[in-house]
Amino acid sequence: MGQLLVSLPLFLVLSVIQTVAISRIEILAGSGDIVLLAIISWIITDEEGNYLGWAIIGGFLVSILSALPLAATMLIYVTVAVIAKIAARIFWQSPFLSLLLSAGLSTILKFLIEIFTLQYVGIPAPFFLSVTSILLPTMLLNLFYAFPIYILMSDISHWLSPKDEIYA
Amino acid sequence: MKSIDPKRLRNIIAIFIVVGLIFLALSGVLRPILGVIMDPFVSMQRWLSERFMALYDFFTLPRDVTVLLQRNSQLENEVSSLQSQVIQLQEQLAETEILYSLLDFARSRPQDQYVAAAVIGQDPSPFLHYVIIDQGSDDGIRYGMPVVTQQGLVGRIDAVTSSAARVQLITDPGAVVNVKFQNKSEDAQIQGSVTGEISLQMVSQTLTINPGEILLTSGLGGNFPVDILIGQVVGVEKTENDLFQSASIQPVVDFDAMRAVLVITNFQTINIQPLLPDQS
Numbered sequence: 001m002g003q004l005l006v007s008l009p010l011f012l013v014l015s016v017i018q019t020v021a022i023s024r025i026e027i028l029a030g031s032g033d034i035v036l037l038a039i040i041s042w043i044i045t046d047e048e049g050n051y052l053g054w055a056i057i058g059g060f061l062v063s064i065l066s067a068l069p070l071a072a073t074m075l076i077y078v079t080v081a082v083i084a085k086i087a088a089r090i091f092w093q094s095p096f097l098s099l100l101l102s103a104g105l106s107t108i109l110k111f112l113i114e115i116f117t118l119q120y121v122g123i124p125a126p127f128f129l130s131v132t133s134i135l136l137p138t139m140l141l142n143l144f145y146a147f148p149i150y151i152l153m154s155d156i157s158h159w160l161s162p163k164d165e166i167y168a
Numbered sequence: 169m170k171s172i173d174p175k176r177l178r179n180i181i182a183i184f185i186v187v188g189l190i191f192l193a194l195s196g197v198l199r200p201i202l203g204v205i206m207d208p209f210v211s212m213q214r215w216l217s218e219r220f221m222a223l224y225d226f227f228t229l230p231r232d233v234t235v236l237l238q239r240n241s242q243l244e245n246e247v248s249s250l251q252s253q254v255i256q257l258q259e260q261l262a263e264t265e266i267l268y269s270l271l272d273f274a275r276s277r278p279q280d281q282y283v284a285a286a287v288i289g290q291d292p293s294p295f296l297h298y299v300i301i302d303q304g305s306d307d308g309i310r311y312g313m314p315v316v317t318q319q320g321l322v323g324r325i326d327a328v329t330s331s332a333a334r335v336q337l338i339t340d341p342g343a344v345v346n347v348k349f350q351n352k353s354e355d356a357q358i359q360g361s362v363t364g365e366i367s368l369q370m371v372s373q374t375l376t377i378n379p380g381e382i383l384l385t386s387g388l389g390g391n392f393p394v395d396i397l398i399g400q401v402v403g404v405e406k407t408e409n410d411l412f413q414s415a416s417i418q419p420v421v422d423f424d425a426m427r428a429v430l431v432i433t434n435f436q437t438i439n440i441q442p443l444l445p446d447q448s
Contacts, residue, residue, distance in 0.1 A: 019291070023291065033292060067296045129361075138294055
């Protein structure tokens with residue numbers, strides 16, 4: 001319940017920051033996605049949390065602001081959550097490796113779903129031009145934003161559910 | 169003969185001398201003499217005064233430094249406050265200039281009715297070129313209304329809530345606008361792309377296009393009013409085997425720096441979909 005009370009306003013704030021600032025910081029035509037990174041960071045930080053809940057809340061809020069169809073947005077964020085969960089389980093000893101791997105794979109997955117959606121609805125989106133102009137700059141920006149977002153989400157996670165410290 | 173009292177005589181002489189000196193002083197005759205007499209006194213007074221003030225400063229300066237430091241701190245605070253005010257005023261001035269420009273544009277097209285709106289966000293997807301504005305259906309904004317700035321065409325309303333609306337920019341890959349050349353009778357289309365570039369399409373191979381030619385909305389299709397400025401041709405791509413030639417367009421609107429827009433509220437968009445032949 002506490003997580004829900006925090007996640008909703010938190011993702012609301014992150015979505016607003018995304019549309020107001022992050023989307024305007026562009027390299028070529030690519031821009032970062034801090035909502036996606038927040039979902040990944042939370043899943044890596046809080047291994048026992050309801051990871052799909054975060055993905056659904058984040059995806060729903062972004063779909064309100066984006067012209068991308070709701071189904072595509074939800075699919076992106078839910079799949080990203082699954083990727084992050086798998087990465088967190090495989091590389092549980094190294095959260096930073098999980099973070100980088102999840103951020104990279106999620107960026108590629110998001111790109112593929114978006115370009116497929118555009119082509120499905122009949123909007124021309126040349127693949128190789130999109131890779132060089134959107135995917136690669138977006139990947140760079142997402143990896144750049146990943147660590148600050150991870151630190152923020154980690155702090156919030158520890159604040160919500162403090163871990164018992166074991167003293168030798 | 170009664171003799172004059174020597175004491176009274178001295179007084180009379182003294183009065184005469186004083187009166188005489190006053191007359192001489194008033195007439196200016198005594199000025200050089202007074203100067204010679206007073207100069208040493210003035211010099212001495214100045215010397216003494218300087219030494220005294222130096223001594224006075226020596227004893228009172230520490231207290232003044234404290235006062236000065238406090239005063240300096242106050243003034244620094246005031247400077248910071250004034251600097252923030254200056255920044256706010258500069259922001260307001262920039263906003264006012266934008267609004268004045270929009271007003272000028274609105275006056276130049278008196279047949280249209282406008283609602284001014286601020287740009288408050290951008291679509292999170294890098295593939296899509298949409299912006300969010302702070303006016304919605306409560307302010308008379310409806311789906312399909314054209315959006316312009318003082319420079320030219322921006323796009324059209326794509327989605328509306330009660331207090332905000334989403335605008336599809338002409339740089340969006342899904343945006344197609346019917347256009348015409350300013351100095352030619354030919355019509356064509358422009359289309360955006362995922363990278364935000366605009367290309368001119370559906371131009372006959374027989375037409376000669378030169379860089380710098382101006383494009384305006386043609387009004388065909390009923391989605392936009394006629395004669396709104398779009399941009400100019402910067403490069404032409406002509407391949408003999410293609411049916412049409414194309415060109416890259418430089419839009420007049422700076423979409424990255426766009427802060428306010430005008431929505432044309434009295435323009436009735438025409439839905440021609442029922443008139444089109446069934447594709448299926």
